[in-house]
Amino acid sequence: IHPIDNGGQKTSFDHCFLQQAYMLGDELRDWRTLFQRTDGSIFPVECSVMMLGDPENNDGTVVVFRDISEQQRLENNWQWQLNHDQLTGLLNRTAFENTINRELIRIKRTKEKAMLFFIDLDKFKLINDELGHAAGDQLLIGLAENLTNSARSYDYIGRLAGDEFVVLLTQVKEDELAELAERYRCLLEASELNWQGKNYVITGSIGIAILDEYSESIGEILANADAACHQAKLKGRNQWALYSEQQGS
Numbered sequence: 317i318h319p320i321d322n323g324g325q326k327t328s329f330d331h332c333f334l335q336q337a338y339m340l341g342d343e344l345r346d347w348r349t350l351f352q353r354t355d356g357s358i359f360p361v362e363c364s365v366m367m368l369g370d371p372e373n374n375d376g377t378v379v380v381f382r383d384i385s386e387q388q389r390l391e392n393n394w395q396w397q398l399n400h401d402q403l404t405g406l407l408n409r410t411a412f413e414n415t416i417n418r419e420l421i422r423i424k425r426t427k428e429k430a431m432l433f434f435i436d437l438d439k440f441k442l443i444n445d446e447l448g449h450a451a452g453d454q455l456l457i458g459l460a461e462n463l464t465n466s467a468r469s470y471d472y473i474g475r476l477a478g479d480e481f482v483v484l485l486t487q488v489k490e491d492e493l494a495e496l497a498e499r500y501r502c503l504l505e506a507s508e509l510n511w512q513g514k515n516y517v518i519t520g521s522i523g524i525a526i527l528d529e530y531s532e533s534i535g536e537i538l539a540n541a542d543a544a545c546h547q548a549k550l551k552g553r554n555q556w557a558l559y560s561e562q563q564g565s
Contacts, residue, residue, distance in 0.1 A: 320352050337365045338377060348384070360388050401475040403453060404460035412474030412482055416527075416534050419486060423529055429490060430527040433483040433500055434541035438519045438553040440479040447511055452479075455509045455518065466503055482541070490526065497524060497556040505554060521548035522556035 320326050337344050344365040351361050362382045369375035399411035407415065419430055437459075444452040456479065463473050463481065472484040485496060504520035523545025525537050544559035551557065 320350055320358065326352075334363060334365075338379075341367055341377075343367060351381070359383060359385050404457055404475050406460050406464070406481070407472060407474035409474065409476050412472065412476070412484070413534050413538075415472045415474075415484060416537060419484060420527065420531055420534070423527055423531070427529050428486075429488060431485045431488055431493065431496065432525045432527060432537055432541045433485065433497070434523040434525070434538070434545045435481040435483065435500070435504065435520050436523075436545050436549070437479040437504075438521060438549070443509065443516065447509075447516075451509060451511045454511070455507075455516075458509070459504075459507055459518070462503060462507055466499075482538075493524065493526075493558065497522060497558075501554065501556050519554035521545050521553050523548055524556060524558045526559075 334344075334349065336342070342365065344363055347363045347365075349361060349363060350358050352358050360383075362384045364380045366378045366380075367376075368378060399407060401408045416432070422428075423430060437455075440452065440455075443455060456475070459481070460473070460475065463483065467473055467483065468485075470486050472486075474482045474484075476482055483500070488496065500522055501520070504518065504522075507518045509516040509518060523541045523543065525541035525544060527537060531537055540559040544557045548555040548557040
């Protein structure tokens, strides 16, 4: 055994937790750590250390190591599926709401601002009705890829349902709003669906809600962004609108 710590860094036997369990006669039950092979590769294991006899009459130790690489892969895959939309791979509603909640906690501490973009595709129902759901799915997958490629590393993208997408832009200033909103509107306008040899131009409407230290609930923030998106559609679609309490949206 080549001792490493739980972070995968090399360590000495003197500082190896497993070695200390042997030396002190401690019992371990289903303890997870990492092992290193002679070629340097690392894999996860589950260890159990059980003493034979009693502390005064130690007859030895039984040690069981179990390679849990496949189990951990399945656990990670299950966790990923729990938090992501199955079609697009974006965050699902639950995971995105949890992300907003964490951002609100951070904002109340730092006094920074964030923006929530609520995106709804224009006339998406016509695509589904005229071309079929397979074409609609291809459009959603393509748009998800475009949004992901355009987002900054510290922004978050989710799909709530159907053709409703959300983008949480963190660490922003209000004077950046117009530029960012127009950039996303142009991204939607530049998106297109190629289906059976024909190109279909796609546009979307964007509703924007500001998150700051005074923002209340997640539900209220999403509702405000949704209301602003509805206002953008009333303006003629392929538009963006900022939620305003004075105007109702």
